[in-house]
Amino acid sequence: MSAGMTAPLLEIKDLDIFFARAKGGVKVVNKLAFSIQRGSIFGLAGESGSGKSLTALSIMGILPNGARAEGSIEFKGSGILGLPSEKMRSIRGKEISMVFQEPMTSLNPVLKIGYQVREALLAHLPISKKEAQTRAVQLLRSVMIPAPEQRINDYPHQLSGGMRQRVMIAMAIACNPSLLIADEPTTALDVTIEAQILELIDTLRAERDMSVLLITHDLGAIARHARTVGVMYAGRIVELAPVGEIFSGPKHPYTIGLLESIPFKNKRGMPLKPIPGSVPPPWGLPPGCKFSDRCSFKIPPCQQAEPEFEEITPGHFSRCIRAREMKWTL
Amino acid sequence: MDPLIKAQDLRKFFPFRKGLFGREMVLKAVDGVSLEVAENRVLGVVGESGSGKSTLARMVTALDRPTSGDVLFRGKSVFSMDRHELKQFRRAVQIIFQDPFASLNPRATVFDTIAEPIRIHRLAEKKDIEQKVAGLLKDVGLGMEILRRYPHEFSGGQRQRICIARALAVSPRLIVADEPLSALDVSIQAQILNILSDLKKRDRISFLFISHDLRVVEYLSDEVAVMYLGKVVERSGAEGLFEKPLHPYTVGLFASVPAIKAREMGAPFDEKMEEKVEKAAPKGDIPSPIDIPPGCPFHPRCPKRFSPCDKAIPQLMEPAGQPGRLVACHLWN
Numbered sequence: 001m002s003a004g005m006t007a008p009l010l011e012i013k014d015l016d017i018f019f020a021r022a023k024g025g026v027k028v029v030n031k032l033a034f035s036i037q038r039g040s041i042f043g044l045a046g047e048s049g050s051g052k053s054l055t056a057l058s059i060m061g062i063l064p065n066g067a068r069a070e071g072s073i074e075f076k077g078s079g080i081l082g083l084p085s086e087k088m089r090s091i092r093g094k095e096i097s098m099v100f101q102e103p104m105t106s107l108n109p110v111l112k113i114g115y116q117v118r119e120a121l122l123a124h125l126p127i128s129k130k131e132a133q134t135r136a137v138q139l140l141r142s143v144m145i146p147a148p149e150q151r152i153n154d155y156p157h158q159l160s161g162g163m164r165q166r167v168m169i170a171m172a173i174a175c176n177p178s179l180l181i182a183d184e185p186t187t188a189l190d191v192t193i194e195a196q197i198l199e200l201i202d203t204l205r206a207e208r209d210m211s212v213l214l215i216t217h218d219l220g221a222i223a224r225h226a227r228t229v230g231v232m233y234a235g236r237i238v239e240l241a242p243v244g245e246i247f248s249g250p251k252h253p254y255t256i257g258l259l260e261s262i263p264f265k266n267k268r269g270m271p272l273k274p275i276p277g278s279v280p281p282p283w284g285l286p287p288g289c290k291f292s293d294r295c296s297f298k299i300p301p302c303q304q305a306e307p308e309f310e311e312i313t314p315g316h317f318s319r320c321i322r323a324r325e326m327k328w329t330l
Numbered sequence: 331m332d333p334l335i336k337a338q339d340l341r342k343f344f345p346f347r348k349g350l351f352g353r354e355m356v357l358k359a360v361d362g363v364s365l366e367v368a369e370n371r372v373l374g375v376v377g378e379s380g381s382g383k384s385t386l387a388r389m390v391t392a393l394d395r396p397t398s399g400d401v402l403f404r405g406k407s408v409f410s411m412d413r414h415e416l417k418q419f420r421r422a423v424q425i426i427f428q429d430p431f432a433s434l435n436p437r438a439t440v441f442d443t444i445a446e447p448i449r450i451h452r453l454a455e456k457k458d459i460e461q462k463v464a465g466l467l468k469d470v471g472l473g474m475e476i477l478r479r480y481p482h483e484f485s486g487g488q489r490q491r492i493c494i495a496r497a498l499a500v501s502p503r504l505i506v507a508d509e510p511l512s513a514l515d516v517s518i519q520a521q522i523l524n525i526l527s528d529l530k531k532r533d534r535i536s537f538l539f540i541s542h543d544l545r546v547v548e549y550l551s552d553e554v555a556v557m558y559l560g561k562v563v564e565r566s567g568a569e570g571l572f573e574k575p576l577h578p579y580t581v582g583l584f585a586s587v588p589a590i591k592a593r594e595m596g597a598p599f600d601e602k603m604e605e606k607v608e609k610a611a612p613k614g615d616i617p618s619p620i621d622i623p624p625g626c627p628f629h630p631r632c633p634k635r636f637s638p639c640d641k642a643i644p645q646l647m648e649p650a651g652q653p654g655r656l657v658a659c660h661l662w663n
Contacts, residue, residue, distance in 0.1 A: 047515040160615045190378035191542055195586035195611040217516060220587060261520035263549030265572070271527070272549075274520030278485050 007077060008035035009178055009211045010059070015071035015081075017054050017063070017235075019282075025068075028282045029054055029235040032071070033309070036179065036228075041205060041212040043226030043243065045219060045258075049279050051235040052215045056181045059213070060098055061088040076178070094124040097172040101184040103164035107156040113140075113167050114152030120174040139170040143200060162193035166200065173204060180205070183215045198225055219258060223247055231255045234290040235282065237309070241316040247330055251318040253297045256328045264330070289320070297322050332405035333366035334504055334536050335390060335423070340364070340399035342385050346620075357620045359385040360396070361560035364646075367504060370534040374551030374568065376544060376583070380619045381557040383540045387508045390538060391425045392416070421451050424497035428509035430489035434481040440467075440492055441477040447499045466495040470525055487518035494525060498533075505529075506538045511546060519546070526550065544587050548572050556580045559619055559627040562646055565656040576649065576657045579628045585610035626660065634661055 017029035029051040036042040044052050058069040061083065073081040080091060100106045108116060117136040121127065127135070133152075140148035143166040156164055165185060172180055182201060186194035202225050205212050214226055222229050222243065229246050231239045231254065239252035250256050257275035277294045280286070286293040288303040295302065299322070307321045320326075344357040360382040367373045377383050388394040390401055392408045401408045403419050411419060427433040434443060444463045448454050454462045464474050470491040481489060490510060497505055507526070511519040527550060529535045541547050547554060547568070554571050556564040556579065564577040575581045612631045617623055623630050629639040638660045648655060649662035657663075 047517065162615055190616060191544075191583060192378060192586045192612045193615070196613070199611075219516075258516055261517045263520070263523060263545050265548065268549055271524050272520040274524065275517040276521075278487055278518060279515075 006038070009038045009076065010213075011035040011072075011074045012055075012059075013072045013074075015055070015058065015069060015073065017051070017058055017067055017069045020066045020068070026282050027235065028067075029058075029069075032235070032237060034230050034237060034240060036211045036213060038178070038211055039205065039209045040227040041202070041214050041225050043222035043229040044213060044215045044232060045217065045222055045229060046232035047217060047258075047279060049281075050232040052232055053183055055232075056098065056183050056213065056215055059179075059181060060092055060096060061085075062092070090124070093120065093177075094175040095177055096179045096181065097175070097177045098181040098183065099165070099168050099172050099185050101187050103161055103168050103188065104156075106168055107164060109156050112153055112155055113159070117152075117167065117171050117174060120171040124175045135174075136170075139174055140167070142173075142204070143167070143170045145170070160193075161189050162197060165189065165197050169197075169200065169204070173208065173210070176208060177210060179211045179213065181213045181215070184217070185214075186216075186218075186221070194221075201225070219247075219262070231258070234279065234285055236290060236319060237317075238291065238319045239317065240309075245313075245316050249326070250328055251312050251316060251323040251326045252291075252320045253295045253322075253326070254291050256326065257294075257296075259328075259330065297325075332402070333368045334404065335538070336364075336366045336402040336405075337386070337390055338364055338400045338402065340386065340389055340401070341397045342382070342389060342394065343397045355620055358560050358622060359619060360389070361622075362399075363557070363560075363562050364399075365555055365562065365565065367536050367538055369503070370530065370536055371553065372530060372537040372539055372551045374547035374554040375538065375540045375557060376542060376547050376554060377557035378542060378583075378616055380559060380616055382560040382619070383557055384508055386557075387425065387506050387538065387540055391423055391506050392419065393425075417451070421500045422503045423506065424500065424502040424504070425506045425508065426490070426493050426497055426510045429513055430486055430493050431481075431513075433493055434489055436481050439478050439480055443481075443492060444496050444499050447496060451500050453500065462499075463495075466498050469498060469529075470495045471521070485518075486514050487521060490514060490518075490522055491525070494522075494529075498529070501533075502535060504536045504538065506540070508540045509542070510539075511541065511543065523550065544572075544584060556583070559617065559622050561627060561658065562656075563628065563658045565646065567654060570655060576652065576655065576662055577628075577659050578632045578634045578661070579612065582610055582612035582631075582633075586612070626658075636660070 013033050015029060015032040016027055018025040018027050032055060046052050057063050059073055063069060069081055072079055114136050117139055118132040121132045121135055137148045137152060140151060145151050145163060145166050186197050189197060198221055201212060204210060216222060226243050229241060229243050230237045233254045239255045246255060250259060260273045263272060275294050286303060288305055289307050292298050292302040301321060307319050309317050309319045311317050312323050340360055340363045342360040344359060345354060346357060347354055363386060365373060375383050389396050395409060408419055441463055444466055445459050448459055448462060472491055511522055523546060539550055551568045554566060554568050555562045556577065558579050564580050575584055614631045625640040625642055626644050629635045644658045644660050644663055646656050646658040647663060649657055
């Protein structure tokens with residue numbers, strides 16, 4: 001982003017994602033741009049349908065059928081968008097890996113977890129089965145699964161939700177990836193378990209100098225763990241800033257609306273001021289600023305042209321023509 | 331005066347057998363829960379999965395019979411009511427579920443969905459029903475134009491509004507809301523939360539509000555019960571509880587909320603503080619409700635456990651010097 005920084009691990013520029021439809025395509029992600037620094041957590045926030053997960057899938061090269069990405073995704077300085085599938089296969093799971101929301105459905109129910117972790121190792125590393133077994137135990141230990149020598153023979157249904165998510169994380173970090181994508185990794189989990197899993201991801205990041213793309217709708221998780229945050233709305237990043245700044249001085253009405261929706265302590269007994277309406281479908285977006293139809297700061301020019309993604313203060317970007325007037329604080 | 335609803339020492343056990351010839355086991359979903367909701371009050375119930383929150387909701391609304399214990403509505407046991415009394419009870423006590431996709435009939439229009447309880451309880455003349463339904467929709471922020479539409483045409487937030495309108499159709503005194511927000515996006519949650527808190531103010535409706543979201547519970551509740559593995563471990567006025575939780579589980583639960591916490595209290599971002607908060611979060615897994623630890627159910631995860639904790643079950647009682655509060659913990663008894 002700003003000059004003087006070391007080259008980012010991942011850099012996304014002008015990323016568009018389309019879905020083919022009967023009447024022409026629908027653009028669901030639009031001119032997306034952000035970068036992730038080495039060893040840091042980038043939080044991608046936004047509500048359902050904002051394009052967070054599609055962005056993740058496009059980095060992994062596993063967009064669903066009918067979806068197509070254009071633009072540039074650079075990983076360690078070279079483009080990975082549109083790589084032939086054999087090439088991408090040597091990156092996916094090895095250099096970049098992913099943890100999904102549902103630990104129940106992302107493990108194979110008929111295979112022992114030890115087998116599944118070994119498989120993640122053997123797919124990419126030239127090691128023997130025996131060596132893989134030893135490493136699998138180490139991996140389960142590093143994600144703090146108690147008694148890994150015994151647990152390795154368990155089937156997924158014998159584990160709790162939190163333990164299954166730990167197994168997923170063990171598989172994801174098996175080949176020491178430089179980038180871990182965690183897509184709503186704690187949404188299906190209980191509060192106390194959620195805290196443990198996020199803490200684990202943060203610890204592994206620090207130990208392994210790994211970067212993390214943390215996708216979540218939970219601003220609390222981002223406040224606690226991310227270094228930089230991007231807020232997505234209708235397929236666009238509308239605000240991007242260092243994490244301290246987004247909570248102390250948000251510069252986009254959508255971010256302000258999200259924060260206003262949280263029933264903080266000091267709001268007790270007072271009505272909340274949520275964003276009116278709901279997210280429009282990608283084919284029903286208003287002209288100009290895509291948030292203008294729900295925005296309480298709207299002025300006539302908002303509906304004429306889509307605002308530029310402007311740097312308001314160093315490192316703090318907003319896609320709002322009135323960004324400099326925003327004085328909101330928590 | 332009798333409280334609006336009172337649960338007395340409710341238990342719900344589900345016996346089952348592991349495998350065909352396995353020994354008989356018992357899942358203790360709710361194990362000795364007592365609580366009351368007074369007129370125009372909100373009792374929040376918080377707890378994680380397996381704590382028995384939803385089973386409790388089903389017993390309080392007489393959808394399930396307890397294994398033992400009783401539910402009293404204005405002093406009268408709901409499980410010994412005759413048909414007529416039970417119908418009155420069903421009118422006075424409504425429930426809203428978590429999943430608005432599963433709790434609406436996909437083949438009924440919005441009008442039919444909301445008009446049905448009005449017809450059953452004969453609350454309006456036939457010619458006035460449509461007007462009444464329109465009024466109810468307006469209360470939840472929806473317009474007349476959707477009357478002939480079907481549930482699949484709506485988003486989760488709109489469906490939850492329809493569910494609320496259906497519950498309001500019979501002018502209930504108590505609404506049991508079982509995780510009504512957890513399937514919704516943050517900004518939609520806030521919209522629904524505003525509707526519920528308006529209903530409390532305007533119609534003086536009481537709520538038994540079940541949620542795992544502590545912020546939401548704090549915002550809406552007058553009193554809070556904290557559940558863990560089928561038992562209430564702490565009960566208190568909301569302000570006192572959130573100000574100073576007494577039970578180590580409550581302390582841990584609060585610490586686990588990945589909070590914008592330091593900032594919520596107006597402090598600048600402070601990494602040390604965040605770390606300190608993190609340390610208090612409970613370690614380990616929630617035990618399964620079929621295999622509840624002996625003594626205090628929380629003791630295996632409790633940072634403060636001492637000798638009696640794995641032997642004796644602590645009773646819910648008022649700790650010395652903490653009037654009006656109840657806690658089930660050996661530290662305080």
